[in-house]
Amino acid sequence: xxxxxxxxxxxxxxxxxxxxxxxxxxxxxxxxxxxxxxxxxxxxxxxxxxxxxxxxxxxxxxxxxxxxxxxxxxxxxxxxxxxxxxxxxxxxxxxxxxxxxxxxxxxxxxxxxxxxxxxxxxxxxxxxxxxxxxxxxxxxxxxxxxxxxxx
Numbered sequence: 473x474x475x476x477x478x479x480x481x482x483x484x485x486x487x488x489x490x491x492x493x494x495x496x497x498x499x500x501x502x503x504x505x506x507x508x509x510x511x512x513x514x515x516x517x518x519x520x521x522x523x524x525x526x527x528x529x530x531x532x533x534x535x536x537x538x539x540x541x542x543x544x545x546x547x548x549x550x551x552x553x554x555x556x557x558x559x560x561x562x563x564x565x566x567x568x569x570x571x572x573x574x575x576x577x578x579x580x581x582x583x584x585x586x587x588x589x590x591x592x593x594x595x596x597x598x599x600x601x602x603x604x605x606x607x608x609x610x611x612x613x614x615x616x617x618x619x620x621x622x623x
Contacts, residue, residue, distance in 0.1 A: 484616040504618035
């Protein structure tokens with residue numbers, strides 16, 4: 473199979489630095505959204521490239537877990553990448569790489585969160601991961617709301 477990708481942009485009201493720094497401290501994300509029930513560090517150090525985390529999620533109304541490795545953590549470019557190592561998504565996809573890039577809005581308040589998911593389906597019958605994109609949009613909106621309520 474060939475590598476494919478889906479993308480979505482989410483406009484938020486939080487400043488780019490604040491949003492990126494909060495998400496970069498992975499262990500704090502569960503307090504900002506009901507979609508993420510927990511994040512456990514399995515290997516490495518929090519927020520460091522190569523570290524492996526176990527996300528405890530509510531996805532499509534079901535409790536799920538995803539074991540991910542941090543591939544990129546760039547605070548200057550405000551980019552984080554996670555590669556899915558284990559979990560329900562790995563039953564449908566040979567590989568999945570989730571990338572989040574946060575950019576300030578030019579000429580106005582707020583920011584843009586760009587999600588990109590590169591993946592390779594196990595076979596052509598597997599649907600594109602549009603449900604994963606929608607999940608990421610909802611998490612982004614909830615984290616933004618949490619950060620705004622903290623001001």
